[in-house]
Amino acid sequence: MIMSRVFRMNLGGCNRKLLAVRLADFADDEGRGIYPGVARLAAETELSERTIQRILRDFVEDGILMVVKEASGRPGQTTRYDFDLATLFSYVATPTGDSVSPVGTARGVTNETETGDTDDRDGCHGVTRTVIEPLVEPLSERDAREGVREGEEGQTAEQAESPAAIERAFRKFFFGWKTSISDSEIDARKEWFSLPTSDRTDAFDRSADYQEQALTTGRKYLCSAAKYLRERRWTKLAAPKRAEDGPVPSKPFSRPWCALRLVELLKPMANLPAFPPFVRKMIEDGRLDAEAQQRDRIAQHGWPAVNELHARASNFPPKGSLVPPDVAAIADGFTGIKVGGSVYEAWRRLHEARQWPFLPNPGKLEYVQFPAIPDGSPDDIDEAVAAALNAFERSARGVRGDEHAA
Known part of the structure; x- marks a missing residue:
């Protein structure tokens, strides 16, 4: 899927596109799991290793690639990348791209244009999945109007909203639509720009509900x-029916989602599978570090429910989870922690000490x-974070029972 889309994009030069297509071949359909070595990429693309390194660095700086794990320097352990599909699919090449000039866009297909629609006469596509998960963040008035210049006094929102802001809002809507891969982006964009501001906001806000209701009616x-x-199909939606005491749909990194994640981490570690024979042989020969392999194995298999939450959050579009109401209730005691700040890094160290997998990339x-952190906690930040976890563990035991919190 990703290869097909990359073939139709303008990435700023033939070398960049060639490497992107090869990386897409390594990735799964969600853009994850890219870890070929530079030498292999150079041999398969017939580009120099320095060119490969330069383009990979450029892709990371452009946000197209995310570094999941740096190379350790050990034989066979290369840097692992994932595609940021939202950035990749919305990428617009600049004139300062690759040293090789890109194909002219007069007759080709660019990132801003697509070939004709592939749907049938009724404009519908086959869909295999029947549950539509919400995006990470809803479209807000601020998002829709981001980048709007201040106008004269009395200027309406319709007059003030910039084309760039409308385009950004469109991309959030379009890439959250289940058939966007095969849809005509041109047709959808035309309809989007023809709507008034209030209708665009309503169309986005209710798109997930519409898709869910459409596919759960058979x-x-x-x-x-x-x-x-x-x-304007969002206007025909029936009012959603919610079970009063049922599971709470929660977006990735929300309070209920993070509470569920910690509840699962507090459970005992799952039984780990044995090393494959070839891994054991490489450990015995000294080619692999036994402790490092064990740490990776724990991270991959120790808490499968947490890994599933992380995988869904890293999907495109991100997928939330249903959180039991009693777990959602104890999430009220959570607070926002600055990504990369001292408290955030203290939580990371606590995870490492317990051999827990840390949060996925929050984007x-x-x-x-x-x-x-409770009142009266120690001044030491690591001790304070440990006190916060202990307080949460007591709350988790109270609502889930000892079998749910180790």
């Missing part, structure tokens, strides 16, 4: 994004949720 097909906008989020 329909096999979901209409295209353009048809949804053209026919552009500035704050993530952790239990608040």
